[in-house]
Amino acid sequence: MHTEFLMGNEAIAMGAIAAGVNLVCGYPGTPSTEVLETVAKHRPEGTYVEWSVNEKTAMEMAGGAAYGGARALVTMKQMGLNVASDPLMCLSYIGVKGGLVVLVADDPGPISSQTEQDTRRFAAFAKVPVFDPSSAQEAYDMIQEAFALSEAYGMPVFLRPTTRVSHGYASIRVKDPEEYTRTVPEGFVKDSRRWVIFPRLSYQNHIKIEQRNERLAEAFSASPRNFILPAEGKMKDCRRGIATGGFSYTYAMEAREQAGAFPLLKIGNPYPFPEGKAVEFLKDLDEVLCIEELDPVIEQALIYVCGKYGLKTRILGKQTGHMPTAGENTRDSVADAIRLFLGLKAVKPAEDTPPALPVRPPVLCAGCPHRASFYAVKQAMKGQKTIFCGDIGCYTLGNAQPLDMVDTCLCMGAGLGIAQATSHLEPDTACFAFVGDSTFFASAIPGVVNAVYNQASFTLIVLDNSTTAMTGHQPHPGTGRTMMGEIVHCISIENILKGIGVETVETVDPLNHALAVETVRRVSALPGVKAIIFKSPCVVLARPQGRVTIDPEKCIGCRKCIREIGCPGLSFDGKKAVVDPAQCTGCSLCSQICPVQAIAGGEIHA
Amino acid sequence: MRKNIILCGVGGQGTVLASRLISAAAMARGLPVMSAETIGMAQRGGSVFSHLRIGEGIYSPMIARGEADLILGFEPGEAVRMLPWLKEGGQAVVSARPVMPVTSTLSGAAYSAEEMIAYLKEKVANLTIVDTEKALNDVGSPKVLNLILLGAALHAGALGFDETEMRDAILARIPPKFHELNLRALSWAGQQQAAK
CATH class of the missing domain: 3.40.50.920 (Rossmann fold)
Structure with missing residues (x-):
């Protein structure tokens, strides 16, 4: 044993490695993401790791691995469990052979989620036992116990940290590599009476599950975890x-x-x-x-x-x-x-009236290509009746003033459903669905199939920044990288859309403002389902080194650059617009809209 | 040693790295450390904080109101926001330079760093205000505010670690090509003191 300073999610990953995990898969989601990333970073020989296309696929992968006697870990946030609930519920009834731990991170607050749903509740609903860690150390210890318990009883087991456990750091006691468990899976053994779910088998297993959970409640009463x-x-x-x-x-x-x-x-x-x-x-x-x-x-x-x-x-x-x-x-x-x-005396906080503090809602980064995409659609559709259906990702922040370009946001992929329903009921509305590249692969493709086949009419805007940005830049099927370190053939969003039957698919650099506006005007006027892919890399990854400068002699102080695009790299000193060189990336969107050409430098996107 | 430190600022200013460097120095001394910070959506230009607790017998990485020994403020308004967490007689080291929130840039609503600093001066006896513009100019990079502030806290005797310990933490935690720049930023406050 030795001491390491680890984030809760890193501790969970190291615990899984110490437990001899053979397969780890999942879909990124705050606050769960770092678990899989850490396993990939330390990947012991013989362990397979991937970011799956979505949580449902990941759950099925993990179940399949555990069928063959492997130890499998599947990771997601609480919203992801909704997506994965179909295979999970059935896995609960069918059971597993190898240890299967389902890591679901909950998000009280919520800090970065749509709901405050409770996975402990889901555990009871699914009849799956749950470990609820209070610290990084406990999470490290619990995941190892969870693997052992899962294997001993042949059932999936939940580990449910919350944000502060997942993202808190602590110096904790961890095993040395010589102390790790090694798991050598037997491999899948054909037995259709065990692995094929039929009503009769579900009935028999239901009885066994209820009996088992009574025994588990007794075992938990005797466990030092309670x-x-x-x-x-x-x-x-x-x-x-x-x-x-x-x-x-x-x-x-x-x-x-x-x-x-x-x-x-x-x-x-x-x-x-x-x-x-x-x-x-x-x-x-x-x-x-x-x-x-x-x-x-x-x-x-x-x-x-x-x-x-x-x-x-x-x-x-x-x-x-x-x-x-x-x-x-x-x-x-x-x-x-x-x-x-x-009945103790309350501790009164000191009475005080500090000066009014600024509100700082999260905003799109300076130079973010999503800002340019939203602004182009906004300019192109000015004066028309529209609905802008947003989705889950950094681009949800397009709702903030002054862009104000997100009319709805529900769950991953839902923007497509909302846009096509509106198109059927309100034919005079120009309907738009905005979806990020990772979200496109995860949950938008069935929505496109549905729309094309059922004759909906809307414009799909794919905001392709070539990464899963909000959760910290994970690869996805469009990036050409895997978590096993392989460089692979990218799956083309354009080809998928064309394959489904979307006739018009145009790819444009959103930072070329005039071309972007013209494209939106032209494409959105076409009938049926059509798509524009706004392709420009995430600035946090690409780190463009450009800077714009504002000529104070030329700046007339009209504030158009500030009023129109709301870039955090721009502010107003009372008379003139000023650029924060620490934030500016030189995207030059502001210089393209300045009415007096006072802003120079940065990249040329024409 | 037992120490509670709050680092606060705006997403993207480098509070997390600064927190990590202090943790590394504490670990090198064999002290238990816990920390917690803002990760995720709020990082994009929102208010961010990092709670850092060093010493034995600690259960929670979170610091309670009136329990922080030190506030390391990367932005004057954010330092004011976290002031209720500072203990009586606690110390604050704060960057003088405001980061304008997009909301006030847009609305034209006044946000005055001077007002924030005046309030801090009134409330915190043991306060160090760092001339960020000058520091970043002297060091020659807009990206090293975190090391400038760590250096200022170090030279104000607020960290509980000495310069060698912090240098070792930088060498251990930061890629070699950035060593020279970060070490220069760390020593800036010391040179200002020496020049006086």
Whole structure:
């Protein structure tokens, strides 16, 4: 063993490697992405790693590997589990042979997600056991236990970190390579009575799953992952306790250091719920406050336990108004709630009125080609009745002022469905769906097939920056790189669209503003489904070294550059526009719209 | 040693690397370290922070209100935003240069760095304001604000690590072709002191 400073997601990856993982696949999604990237970086010999095209494919890959006795890890964010839920639900019934760990990172807040859904809840729905780590160290240890448990019971197992666990760093104890487990899979063995899901098999397996989960609940009650800290010191007669799990455990423990050692129940396996351990905790307490994020999973489980075992303990939490129902917990919100619950004096924050602080919503980077694409469509469609359906990625930020070019955003690929439905019902509206290149491969292709076949009429705008930018620049089938380090043939978006039957597919550099506007005008006026691929690399990857300069003699201070495109590299000093050289990439979009040619330099895109 | 440090600024300013360098120095001294930061969508020009906690007996990487020993502010307004986390008598090292939010550039709403700095001066006795324009000019790169600030904190005696420890962290964590530039930025504050 040795100590390393690791991000929670890196710790999970190193834990999987230590457990002898044979196959790792997934789809990028904050806060889960770094797990797979770290495995790829350290890839031990004989381990296969890939970014799959989407979560459903990844789940099926991982299931297939585990059928053959391999240890498999599949990674995604909580929204990705929705996409992968079809194979997951069936894998739960069919079972596996090798260890299969499903890593799903939840996002309380939410900080970068559409929903605050709770994978602990999904675990109960899917009847799949779940480990809920509270720290990088625990995540490292738990993933190894999860592989062993999965193999021992022949079932998939969830590991569910949340953002702060996944993205927090800590110096933790990790194994040396000599201590790693080596897994040599037996390989797939034909047995159609086991691997072919039929109603009768599902019925038989359902009975076994329910029996198994009862046994697991007992095993979890005996596991050190679910433990009680008794009342001590000045709190030793305290009949009020805290039940907690996940990252909130760290907040509760900090509060326990400050307020005194109250009784505490830590749940590391929220499903199947360790009832025995809960009864042991509840029997001597009058009241328990549940501190957890997302759904009241522990809270409802404890209420259930009280009913089942005839306990009189009052269970407080989200459902009683003692804890917030939505959003992230914080050190302070938990400390305040615990002090109030224990009847201790509240710590008052100093009263103060700081000056008004600027709001800083996230924005498209200076030089981002998406800005130019949105601006071109906006200019081309001025005065027409339109709907601009957005999607998931950096380009969701096209909704911000002054671009204001995202009318809808739902989930990956949904923009195509919304645009085509609108085209059927409102034929006088010019319908647009914007989709990024990675999202195109992940979830837009069936939408295009649907639209072409069913005679929809809209313009598909593919914002192709040749990477999966928002999650940190992962490769995808259009980039020509794999996670195994191979250079491979790119899959052409243009060819896919043409193959489906989209007759007009034009590829344009969005930073050539005049040409981009002309193309949108011309193409969007055509009937049926048509596509424009705005192709220009992500500036964070390409790092263009150009800079524009503004001639203060020529600048008339009209603010058009600022008003029209909202580039964070431009500001106004009161009289003239000024460029921030630390941000400018020289994309020259501003110089192309300056009415007096005061902006020079940068790249030429004509 | 037990130390709670908050680094705050605007996405893209290099707060994460600065946090990582302090962590490396702490690890080299054999101290346990925890940290947490903003990753993902908010990085694109949004307010970002990094919480860094060094020492034994720590459960959570997050710092509570009034618990930070040091705020390393990469932007004056962002330093003001995090001020409730500074403990009484805590220290702040803040870049004087504002980053204009697109929202106020667009609306023309006033955002005055002077007002922010005046407020910091009123509230924080142990405050170092860094002349960022001069520093970046002297060092000759717009991209090394993080090392300038680390150097300023170092020379204000706020880090708890000495210059050798920070130099070793840079050599260990940053690619060789950037060593010279980053070391120059780290030593800038020391040279200013020496010149006075």
